[in-house]
Amino acid sequence: MGEIRKKKSTGSAARFFRVFFSRGIITKICFGILILFVLIAVFAPLICKLIGFGPYEQDLFNMLKKPSSEHLLGTDDIGRDTLARLVYGARVSLLTGILSSVWAAIVGILIGLAAGYFGGLLNTVVMRITDAFIAIPPIIFTMVLSSMVKGNLLGLSLVIGVSIMPSYIRMVNGLVGSLKENDYVVAAKLVRENDFIIMLKHLLPNCMASMIVTFTMNVGTAIMLESTLSYLGVGIAAPTPAWGVMVSEGYKYLVNQPLVAILPGVCIMLVVISFNICGDSLRDAMDPRLRGKL
Amino acid sequence: MAEKDILLKVENLKMYFPAEKTLGGKVTNWVKAVDDVSFEVERGKTFGLVGESGCGKTTTGKCILRINNPTEGHIYYNGLDLATASRSEIWNIRREIQLIFQDPYGSLDPRQSCGDILREAIVLGEGRQSRKQVRERVDELLRIVELLPEMADRYPHELSGGQRQRLGIARALACDPKLIVCDEPVSALDVSIQAQVINLFQKIQKELGLTYVFIAHDLAVVRHIADTIAVMYLGHIVEIMDAEEIFRNPVHPYTQALLSAVPITDYDVERSRQRILLEGEVPSPLHAPAGCPFNPRCIYAKDICRKEMPPLKDMGDGHCVACHVCGRK
Numbered sequence: 096m097g098e099i100r101k102k103k104s105t106g107s108a109a110r111f112f113r114v115f116f117s118r119g120i121i122t123k124i125c126f127g128i129l130i131l132f133v134l135i136a137v138f139a140p141l142i143c144k145l146i147g148f149g150p151y152e153q154d155l156f157n158m159l160k161k162p163s164s165e166h167l168l169g170t171d172d173i174g175r176d177t178l179a180r181l182v183y184g185a186r187v188s189l190l191t192g193i194l195s196s197v198w199a200a201i202v203g204i205l206i207g208l209a210a211g212y213f214g215g216l217l218n219t220v221v222m223r224i225t226d227a228f229i230a231i232p233p234i235i236f237t238m239v240l241s242s243m244v245k246g247n248l249l250g251l252s253l254v255i256g257v258s259i260m261p262s263y264i265r266m267v268n269g270l271v272g273s274l275k276e277n278d279y280v281v282a283a284k285l286v287r288e289n290d291f292i293i294m295l296k297h298l299l300p301n302c303m304a305s306m307i308v309t310f311t312m313n314v315g316t317a318i319m320l321e322s323t324l325s326y327l328g329v330g331i332a333a334p335t336p337a338w339g340v341m342v343s344e345g346y347k348y349l350v351n352q353p354l355v356a357i358l359p360g361v362c363i364m365l366v367v368i369s370f371n372i373c374g375d376s377l378r379d380a381m382d383p384r385l386r387g388k389l
Numbered sequence: 390m391a392e393k394d395i396l397l398k399v400e401n402l403k404m405y406f407p408a409e410k411t412l413g414g415k416v417t418n419w420v421k422a423v424d425d426v427s428f429e430v431e432r433g434k435t436f437g438l439v440g441e442s443g444c445g446k447t448t449t450g451k452c453i454l455r456i457n458n459p460t461e462g463h464i465y466y467n468g469l470d471l472a473t474a475s476r477s478e479i480w481n482i483r484r485e486i487q488l489i490f491q492d493p494y495g496s497l498d499p500r501q502s503c504g505d506i507l508r509e510a511i512v513l514g515e516g517r518q519s520r521k522q523v524r525e526r527v528d529e530l531l532r533i534v535e536l537l538p539e540m541a542d543r544y545p546h547e548l549s550g551g552q553r554q555r556l557g558i559a560r561a562l563a564c565d566p567k568l569i570v571c572d573e574p575v576s577a578l579d580v581s582i583q584a585q586v587i588n589l590f591q592k593i594q595k596e597l598g599l600t601y602v603f604i605a606h607d608l609a610v611v612r613h614i615a616d617t618i619a620v621m622y623l624g625h626i627v628e629i630m631d632a633e634e635i636f637r638n639p640v641h642p643y644t645q646a647l648l649s650a651v652p653i654t655d656y657d658v659e660r661s662r663q664r665i666l667l668e669g670e671v672p673s674p675l676h677a678p679a680g681c682p683f684n685p686r687c688i689y690a691k692d693i694c695r696k697e698m699p700p701l702k703d704m705g706d707g708h709c710v711a712c713h714v715c716g717r718k
């Protein structure tokens with residue numbers, strides 16, 4: 096029995112990946128890029144040991160240098176190794192992006208679920224507040240609040256999380272509003288399932304596919320926001336190697352040593368796009384109706 | 390005649406939905422989906438409810454299940470008035486009354502395997518059950534509805550329409566119901582499968598002593614299964630009679646029209662019988678005609694039909710008809 100179950104689960108995992116990659120080479124590349132950046136972020140200290148420079152280490156004899164065998168991607172204006180800073184930057188960006196999306200998802204999904212399911216006054220109040228929130232541009236909202244967290248990564252992720260939360264509330268609310276009309280919800284009530292379980296067992300899983308897409312795309316948005324804030328000097332505080340910080344410090348030397356500003360910019364772009372594309376493919380793979388077809 | 394054992398008694402049931410509202414929230418027009426409907430269902434028997442689309446069959450069924458809260462009237466189930474019962478009273482008998490859905494696919498959560506769907510319904514029942522008991526019950530239910538035990542691992546989208554409906558039946562049975570409201574359970578299925586599923590309904594009824602309220606939009610489906618048939622039109626019951634009687638002696642013009650749409654296999658009868666074709670559309674319940682709801686389409690309509698609503702009159706033997714003209718013999 097146990098063996099049969101095991102076999103079955105590996106079978107469905109294989110199907111999952113087949114659908115996931117069925118969109119062709121682009122998904123594969125983007126997935127690869129994400130894996131690469133995650134590995135880089137995880138093993139950042141190890142990588143820095145290999146290249147021989149830390150992200151804060153200044154090599155005052157080599158300032159604004161072109162790539163060389165010593166500094167593989169060159170150095171910035173005060174002689175810090177660009178590669179080492181990029182590597183640590185991946186850590187900062189991914190961590191802020193994922194953390195803020197997680198906060199936003201947990202709180203936003205619960206609020207949207209309850210409001211959408213119970214409807215009525217609760218729903219009206221929640222949705223009015225959410226609409227008001229959405230009317231404020233996230234960059235302004237986060238700029239104001241981030242001045243309170245003073246460059247702290249955890250605090251910044253909370254602020255960004257609050258700013259992307261309305262997207263979850265709205266999405267879950269809309270989905271639940273239509274899902275709860277389904278006969279299977281009526282059927283669950285008839286077998287005496289309580290509201291709480293209906294929400295968690297029937298409504299939430301059926302929102303999951305869309306949630307995953309929103310989540311991955313929001314990680315991208317959050318990274319974008321974090322980089323912008325850091326670039327503007329109100330995000331991650333200066334010596335910390337965030338990609339946004341690197342762009343803002345490096346663009347002054349765009350003419351002499353363009354790599355210092357361009358490389359972190361490229362990293363931001365790659366990660367944000369990869370999150371978006373992987374989100375799309377995940378949606379396909381999570382749909383049991385598509386599984387086994389493609 | 391012996392005292393009838395009535396399980397469900399519906400009295401003057403009305404279900405109005407607000408259709409138009411003023412800005413202040415005052416309702417100015419109602420959809421009278423069910424308007425003054427009364428009937429009785431005997432324990433262990435099948436009550437057929439027939440009518441065209443939109444005449445309020447599903448709404449009647451949902452009132453019995455208290456998915457809809459009736460506007461007015463009473464629904465006595467084993468002595469308890471479901472129409473006015475409190476939440477906790479409903480909660481107590483919730484599992485005794487089940488519904489089979491018109492759309493077998495929409496009523497199954499696409500993310501649950503068939504086994505999970507049944508297990509969920511089983512474990513919420515009375516008393517704690519061990520895993521083994523639950524598994525045995527799943528197998529038993531699948532056997533009752535004539536599905537293979539392997540189906541437990543499948544997902545609803547992997548089943549055929551007939552299999553899905555069987556699973557829906559199994560889920561309802563998992564609650565040990567006494568009364569099942571079957572809302573056009575076969576109208577989404579192929580004709581060849583319809584007969585199988587109807588036979589299954591009959592078999593289960595015989596085995597478990599269930600009572601059915603069986604909703605259908607054509608008489609051909611209920612003629613095999615129902616003991617009593619009520620014909621609905623625009624929220625009203627226009628004729629109630631024994632199932633035998635409806636084919637022998639249909640009285641209401643609407644029933645006659647419905648009946649003439651049912652194919653008869655006997656060639657001579659088929660040739661000689663008079664076909665009554667219905668003209669026009671069912672009026673929307675929003676703009677129901679005054680008087681008899683059927684009057685715009687009725688070939689016998691007289692002046693009184695456009696003014697007064699005909700009451701449901703007993704013509705003897707429990708055969709009731711609501712018609713100014715045809716009821717009088």
Ligand SMILES: Nc1ncnc2c1ncn2[C@@H]1O[C@H](COP(=O)(O)OP(=O)(O)OP(=O)(O)O)[C@@H](O)[C@H]1O
Pocket residue numbers: 406407420421422440441442443444445446447448449606674
């Ligand atoms: N929740 C609701 N709000 C407003 N109107 C409703 C609602 N539910 C049903 N109605 C209306 O009540 C009328 C009867 O609907 P009902 O679903 O009971 O018909 P039905 O006889 O089951 O038809 P069908 O054969 O199509 O299933 C329809 O006109 C419908 O538009």
Ligand code: SF4
Pocket residue numbers: 641642643681682683684685687688689690691694699711712713714715
């Ligand atoms: S009451 Fe009049 S309109 Fe209505 S069915 Fe009878 S004859 Fe026709």
Ligand SMILES: [Mg+2]
Pocket residue numbers: 446447448491572573
């Ligand atoms: Mg219906």
